[in-house]
Amino acid sequence: MMGRAEEARTLGKPLSGYTERSVYVKAERATRQSKTPEAGSSATPLADMMGIITPSALHYERHHAGVPTIDPEQHRLTVHGMVERPLVLTMAEIQRMPSVSRIAFLECGGNSGGEWGALTGPTAQRACGLASCSEWTGVPLRLVLEECGLKPGAAWLIAEGADACRMQRSVPVEAALGEALLAYGQNGEPLRPSQGFPLRLLTPGWEGNLQVKWLRRLLVTDQPYMTRDETSKYSDLMPDGKARIFTLMMEAKSVVTFPSGGQRLPGRGLYELTGLAWSGQGLIERVEVTLDGGRSWQAAVLQEPRLPKAFTRFRLAWQWDGKPAVIASRAVDETGYVQPGKEELIAARGLNSGYHFNGIKLWKVAADGSVANADA
Amino acid sequence: MRTLSVALVFALGLCAQTSRYGVGRVPGAEEIRGLGPTVAPDGTGLPEGSATAVEGRELFAQKCAKCHGEKAEGDVGPALVGGQGTLATPKPRKTVGSFWPHAPVVWDYVHRAMPFNQPGVLSHREVYAVVAYVLFLNGIIGEKDVMDAKSLGKVRMPNRDGFVPDPRPDVKSK
Numbered sequence: 001m002m003g004r005a006e007e008a009r010t011l012g013k014p015l016s017g018y019t020e021r022s023v024y025v026k027a028e029r030a031t032r033q034s035k036t037p038e039a040g041s042s043a044t045p046l047a048d049m050m051g052i053i054t055p056s057a058l059h060y061e062r063h064h065a066g067v068p069t070i071d072p073e074q075h076r077l078t079v080h081g082m083v084e085r086p087l088v089l090t091m092a093e094i095q096r097m098p099s100v101s102r103i104a105f106l107e108c109g110g111n112s113g114g115e116w117g118a119l120t121g122p123t124a125q126r127a128c129g130l131a132s133c134s135e136w137t138g139v140p141l142r143l144v145l146e147e148c149g150l151k152p153g154a155a156w157l158i159a160e161g162a163d164a165c166r167m168q169r170s171v172p173v174e175a176a177l178g179e180a181l182l183a184y185g186q187n188g189e190p191l192r193p194s195q196g197f198p199l200r201l202l203t204p205g206w207e208g209n210l211q212v213k214w215l216r217r218l219l220v221t222d223q224p225y226m227t228r229d230e231t232s233k234y235s236d237l238m239p240d241g242k243a244r245i246f247t248l249m250m251e252a253k254s255v256v257t258f259p260s261g262g263q264r265l266p267g268r269g270l271y272e273l274t275g276l277a278w279s280g281q282g283l284i285e286r287v288e289v290t291l292d293g294g295r296s297w298q299a300a301v302l303q304e305p306r307l308p309k310a311f312t313r314f315r316l317a318w319q320w321d322g323k324p325a326v327i328a329s330r331a332v333d334e335t336g337y338v339q340p341g342k343e344e345l346i347a348a349r350g351l352n353s354g355y356h357f358n359g360i361k362l363w364k365v366a367a368d369g370s371v372a373n374a375d376a
Numbered sequence: 377m378r379t380l381s382v383a384l385v386f387a388l389g390l391c392a393q394t395s396r397y398g399v400g401r402v403p404g405a406e407e408i409r410g411l412g413p414t415v416a417p418d419g420t421g422l423p424e425g426s427a428t429a430v431e432g433r434e435l436f437a438q439k440c441a442k443c444h445g446e447k448a449e450g451d452v453g454p455a456l457v458g459g460q461g462t463l464a465t466p467k468p469r470k471t472v473g474s475f476w477p478h479a480p481v482v483w484d485y486v487h488r489a490m491p492f493n494q495p496g497v498l499s500h501r502e503v504y505a506v507v508a509y510v511l512f513l514n515g516i517i518g519e520k521d522v523m524d525a526k527s528l529g530k531v532r533m534p535n536r537d538g539f540v541p542d543p544r545p546d547v548k549s550k
Binding site: 080216223239246337344347 | 395396397399400401402403407408411412414415416417452463464466468470472475476477478481484485488489492495496538539540541542543544545546547548549
């Protein structure tokens with residue numbers, strides 16, 4: 001007799017216009033309960049990420065008045081103030097200009113703010129997740145400013161969003177004439193609404209709050225406007241009561257994402273430790289990993305591509321002997337800057353600066369394989 | 377041919393002085409005003425209108441107190457009063473009165489972003505009124521001091537000189 005017929009296999013789903021991820025993939029941004037869910041942040045699940053690109057749907061968010069719905073046909077960018085020719089530009093006109101694409105991380109100035117305190121983030125997402133990395137496409141802001149012609153003395157751009165609160169930040173013109181983009185593309189598609197559709201400012205390496213989303217206006221001035229979000233927020237209060245202002249560049253930082261808090265190693269054996277490193281000053285030069293709570297450090301392998309002001313993934317083969325271990329990474333960037341420890345940061349800035357925390361993040365691996373923040 | 381080249385260079389030269397890509401149009405002054413006021417820290421750009429804290433009291437109760445508390449002491453929204461003298465202590469309290477360096481920027485922020493769930497709903501005069509009230513609650517101005525485009529820029533905030541430039545790198549690594 002011939003062999004028995006196999007159980008009939010079911011056809012898969014048909015072709016479709018847009019693909020959702022597998023029903024078995026569940027990673028989501030982390031939010032907090034809030035009476036004002038339009039204002040706040042959601043954190044990227046860093047430990048679930050692969051490579052260096054953050055899927056646009058999982059890019060961290062920080063909004064101040066919700067995500068507006070903007071028709072790109074109706075959207076305009078107005079550039080005025082200290083320019084020879086003020087201009088109103090449509091999206092179609094902006095997209096007619098020469099474009100560039102580059103991969104760059106974006107990190108909220110308040111990322112890891114909780115790490116200053118005694119109760120630190122229990123997962124990589126909670127501790128460091130207000131950072132993401134995308135390929136951005138747009139027109140160099142320099143070209144638009146040249147089109148307008150900066151008047152002598154023009155030193156700042158006051159950037160304004162089209163969200164309900166008309167979010168506003170002062171941007172030094174030197175940044176605008178450097179790498180800044182008027183970005184309209186992200187990871188191969190138009191910006192997601194939560195990332196500023198149809199147009200946002202992008203100044204690679206500088207704090208996220210500066211990268212005004214839903215950009216509708218650039219006012220060119222000779223001075224910063226000392227806006228709410230650059231004085232009362234995103235400034236760093238020092239022990240002497242003075243607050244540092246315009247601390248825009250995000251210094252080198254890294255975090256081990258595997259093993260990291262909330263995970264569990266099934267048993268002793270060989271693992272590939274991995275994580276992400278980035279620096280607002282350029283390339284990551286090296287990443288060192290400790291497996292013994294900081295007594296000794298060894299170089300991790302940096303995975304290509306290694307790009308300036310972008311996430312850089314690092315890896316290290318680790319033979320876990322099943323004993324408790326305290327692990328961490330520290331990044332060194334191309335300027336020689338070394339990611340500091342939390343104690344060093346506190347020694348320099350005290351406990352009330354709130355923003356711009358880039359300290360080393362320690363994870364504690366217990367004998368049962370469970371991983372937690374080291375101070376848990 | 378040569379004539380054409382010269383003409384072309386001439387044309388391109390002109391373009392470079394005005395527009396290289398030929399995109400955009402020049403907006404009129406009215407159109408720019410329509411985008412809403414922009415306010416410099418010295419008050420440049422503040423619009424017409426005036427009010428006192430007396431006028432702001434009731435408006436604050438109606439439009440602001442639900443989030444910021446009856447006396448602006450903070451609730452869902454942050455405290456707007458108090459905290460003066462705390463910035464250099466272990467428990468600093470950052471409020472309009474203790475931390476914000478420029479009164480015109482308070483006007484600007486209230487105008488563009490408040491009330492949280494209805495930004496834009498206050499008239500320019502109403503914004504002067506609630507700002508005057510908050511400054512009064514902080515003991516910075518008198519209850520009957522008239523706040524307008526000129527006087528608001530002359531208000532000296534307690535933390536006017538409280539901000540310093542970025543000195544980084546500032547951390548010594550081991």
